[in-house]
Amino acid sequence: MKKIKIATWNINSVRLRAGSVAEFVKLAQPDILCLQEIKCRNEEFPSNAFIQMGLPHLVIRGQKGWHGVAIASKFPLQELTEPQFCMHEHARVAAAQIGDNGPIIHNLYVPAGGDIPNAEENEKFAHKLDFLGKMESFYSANKHKNHIVVGDLNIAPHEHDVWSHRALLDVVSHTPIETELLEVLRKGGNLIDIARAAHTMDEKLFSWWSYRSADWTANNRGRRLDHIWLSEKIAPTADLASFTIHRETRSWEKPSDHVPVSLEIEV
């Protein structure tokens, strides 16, 4: 048995913020770092910086300009081609097995879904629901396997995952159609939401604060969009006391609008 630390961070351009990633890795020392919105092609990924950070094993799923996900690891990774959740050609899923017999990790970037929470009027919302539907099918069919599912799910499922439940009920990321579907697919896949295992349901927990605010700390209008889920059978290996939302990084120079979330598990 050894303890490994997993972190997930929507970095909003890995090339622009490679220095911030290095700083975070130095401070938090994750063994596996899952990034979303790398916003570059595979060949543009700053691999040398990750080698220098001590995370040389990379599974990169990039594309030009938008989206893109990557897993950077201290340990060798075996890239997996499953699951596939995106109906378009977006790079939104990176999956790998850790080592030869280690757990399987899924790094997901769920579509944001646009502004109008109606699938008929808004193709982006339809895409988000389709992606979630594919997640539901996959995780229910694989509910007895052991998965680590992390990433920017672009949904804040519970009342205290947003700064104001009432104000955000019609805002994409917190509408009942999304939050209920996310909970159904999580439970159907026997997956545990580690943040809420580590904290009671009445505690406000956020991992994202909009750029569209002069001072993100002034009214703390955040949402919990970034998640770490573990399959039921391996959830007891989590050190719940180690679960951390790295809020301080939101105050760094040129920050991402998301902050990293991390957890230690025994493997």
Next chain:
DNA sequence: ATGGTTGAAGGTCAA
């Protein structure tokens, strides 16, 4: 109902 900011792009679009 609208606007606010950011990144990649070198158009606006996606978030």
